[in-house]
Amino acid sequence: xxxxxxxxxxxxxxxxxxxxxxxxxxxxxxxxxxxxxxxxxxxxxxxxxxxxxxxxxxxxxxxxxxxxxxxxxxxxxxxxxxxxxxxxxxxxxxxxxxxxxxxxxxxxxxxxxxxxxxxxxxxxxxxxxxxxxxxxx
Amino acid sequence: xxxxxxxxxxxxxxxxxxxxxxxxxxxxxxxxxxxxxxxxxxxxxxxxxxxxxxxxxxxxxxxxxxxxxxxxxxxxxxxxxxxxxxxxxxxxxxxxxxxxxxxxxxxxxxxxxxxxxxxxxx
Numbered sequence: 001x002x003x004x005x006x007x008x009x010x011x012x013x014x015x016x017x018x019x020x021x022x023x024x025x026x027x028x029x030x031x032x033x034x035x036x037x038x039x040x041x042x043x044x045x046x047x048x049x050x051x052x053x054x055x056x057x058x059x060x061x062x063x064x065x066x067x068x069x070x071x072x073x074x075x076x077x078x079x080x081x082x083x084x085x086x087x088x089x090x091x092x093x094x095x096x097x098x099x100x101x102x103x104x105x106x107x108x109x110x111x112x113x114x115x116x117x118x119x120x121x122x123x124x125x126x127x128x129x130x131x132x133x134x135x136x137x
Numbered sequence: 138x139x140x141x142x143x144x145x146x147x148x149x150x151x152x153x154x155x156x157x158x159x160x161x162x163x164x165x166x167x168x169x170x171x172x173x174x175x176x177x178x179x180x181x182x183x184x185x186x187x188x189x190x191x192x193x194x195x196x197x198x199x200x201x202x203x204x205x206x207x208x209x210x211x212x213x214x215x216x217x218x219x220x221x222x223x224x225x226x227x228x229x230x231x232x233x234x235x236x237x238x239x240x241x242x243x244x245x246x247x248x249x250x251x252x253x254x255x256x257x258x259x
Binding site: 031042078 | 161164165168171172175179182183184186189190193202206209210213216217220245246248249251252253255256
């Protein structure tokens with residue numbers, strides 16, 4: 001038996017530990033999301049009908065909830081992954097820096113998620129207007 | 138943990154540093170590739186199927202997407218391997234699950250890359 005860590009339940013959650021497990025959780029979620037991306041491109045190879053069938057599932061309320069979750073998971077894993085790469089270079093190990101960079105990752109990932117979805121909503125109305133005008137002509 | 142008679146569970150196979158390095162190299166590639174893909178997908182969202190096909194027929198996009206799928210499936214299987222090794226302790230479950238995940242990932246990676254080439258060249 002190799003030594004086991006003390007039981008996690010007795011620890012008060014800290015910014016370091018919470019962000020650490022979030023990196024793993026978002027990574028797992030992104031592995032599932034990658035299946036969807038692969039499914040989307042494979043459905044495109046089968047033609048327009050199957051592609052729109054997959055895309056139609058993403059345009060539902062549950063599709064949007066999943067996509068919003070995945071987009072945050074993506075930005076979080078990206079930002080925190082860059083934080084990890086700095087650690088690999090031996091940089092940013094001071095406790096105060098670790099906490100600051102952690103909060104920066106949280107803030108950056110949330111900001112990028114909001115900006116992305118504001119863009120998508122605006123684009124939705126613009127594209128709909130373009131399609132409406134095309135139909136009128 | 139029950140020991141098996143195979144050398145699999147008996148310590149270093151001198152492959153630990155390869156896993157570590159491969160995870161980081163694929164991470165570096167994915168910083169560029171994933172941001173590029175997200176930016177492009179956001180430009181395509183809500184547009185008709187033909188726009189996606191047109192986008193995919195540009196060689197730079199087809200090559201970029203193939204690189205993205207290769208790097209992301211590789212990175213994802215390395216991460217899933219760590220999760221499996223951390224949480225599945227019984228060797229008779231751990232290894233079959235790992236092989237299943239690796240096999241399915243390879244299948245989907247090849248399938249999606251083939252789909253990219255198929256659509257791009259059709």
